[in-house]
Every structure is written in C-alpha cells, then in structure tokens.
Amino acid sequence: MAEDFTPLDCLLSTGTQKICLVILNQPVEPHFFHVLWNKAVIRACADGGANHLYRLTEGERESFLPDYISGDFDSITAEVKNFYLEKKCKLIETADQDLTDFTKCMALMLEEIKKRRVQVDTIVTLGGLGGRFDQIMATVETLFHIQKMSEIPVVVIQGSSLARLLREGRKHQLYVNTGLEAEWCGLIPVGGPCLTSTSGLKWNLDKQVLEFGKLVSTSNTYEKLNGKDERKPVTITTDRPLLWTMGIKTEELNH
C-alpha cells in the first residue's frame, strides 16, 4: 500500500492536515509562519527560535505564545526569555550537549502529542535548512532520530526549500499539485546507498542506486500531465531512508 502525502498542504490556509509547529533559530517567512501558526495544535520553539517568534510578532506578542520553548538556552536572549516566562509559557531546559536543541525539542513534541492524545498528520519545522552548514547537516540527522521514534511525517521548511526523509521499504505517493510547488525537486541518499524507483519525475529511476560519488538526483523536476502544467503524483520506493527535497514558490508572497 502506498503512503499518500501532500508535502505543501501544510502551507495552504485551506489545507486539511492537522499539524504541530516547531520554530528553529533561523529567519522565518512571515506569510508561512501565520498560516502554520493558525493551524497548529501544538507550537514550540527551540532555543533561539523564540527570538525569531518574538521579533516577528512585535505589537501582538500575547496572541502568539508557544506551548513551550526548549533548549540549552545559550541563544534565547534575556529579554525574550523574561517575556515568555512572564506570560507563563513553559520553558524546558534540555542541557544535554550530545543532541541538538532541534532533536530534543522534537522528542518533547512527540511526548506532548502522546500526552494530549491529539491526532497529528504532520510536524512542520520552520528553519533548519539555512545558516550554519553543521546545523543543516544536523537537521537531516534529526530526521533520522525522529523517524525511529514516530510514524508522523516531519517536514522541514526554510525559505523556498522543503525537506522530508522518506521511509525505507514502502511506496510513497507525493501529490504536487497544490500550486505552491516550484519547478525543482531532488532525492538525496543522505544515509548511504538507496536502491530507488520513481515515477512522475522528468528523470526517473528504475531500481537504480543513488549514492554519493555515484548518482544523486538534484535539479530534477516533474513530469507534466498531457504536457500541461498539471503534475502526476510522484511515486518513490527506496530500500533505505531517502531525503526528498522540493522547491516552494515564494515570489508571489512578496508582491
């Protein structure tokens, strides 16, 4: 059976996925932030992510209080920390220096979902794909941790990029017709060689091995339905976790 998923449903105000939101320490795109915040059933910030939330919601901060802020608190400023403490937000110190604040924040999110017994379709992370390169690689590593802990799909969004780690051993069917998809997409074998088959792409794979130093599918794009702008669903099977990445149209947002 295929696992059906629409990666950009979460960014549509009319989207149907029930989501949770995690804000990391990176600049946040205001339009996407508002769409996601309004829909999220649980909202969290990882450490310096709270600084971005604070800045973005100036003048209306009390309407945008996260359910918790977690981290080793080496990035959240004293002003921001005091504000959210005063507003009685939960601040959870996760001091462990063997895991990133993102990984620890996600582990807490999974606990919170269980505790509240809410049904969640997707956990959306804002940030994680920009800034420090070690942190970008750590983001990908966090996706491996979370995949072992939960079946809930996690998407990471920053700027005009989305990333999601596809699970091994099942067929993924991705719907890419929301209107927000940009032209490019890619399949990156981040954890080792992936025996991969696809359909719905311009450059498909037929039981081919994706592997660094051999073949990595970057700058791919979608096959069009009857040559029109509409796209077929993309199907992907892989024998190992494989990173799906795609572009998001953001140009219209600035006009």
Ligand SMILES: Cc1ncc(C[n+]2csc(CCOP(=O)(O)OP(=O)(O)O)c2C)c(N)n1
């Ligand atoms: C082998 C190894 N390398 C590096 C580290 C250090 N380390 C890994 S995760 C982590 C916490 C990072 O926290 P985060 O807030 O995500 O990043 P920061 O902005 O503080 O660098 C640290 C210090 C380690 N524990 N083990």
Ligand SMILES: O=c1ccn([C@@H]2O[C@H](COP(=O)(O)O)[C@@H](O)[C@H]2O)c(=O)[nH]1
């Ligand atoms: O350049 C960066 C810096 C951070 N992140 C992500 O944000 C969290 C929290 O970061 P702090 O610096 O501790 O506030 C971190 O775990 C990363 O996931 C990032 O993506 N890029």
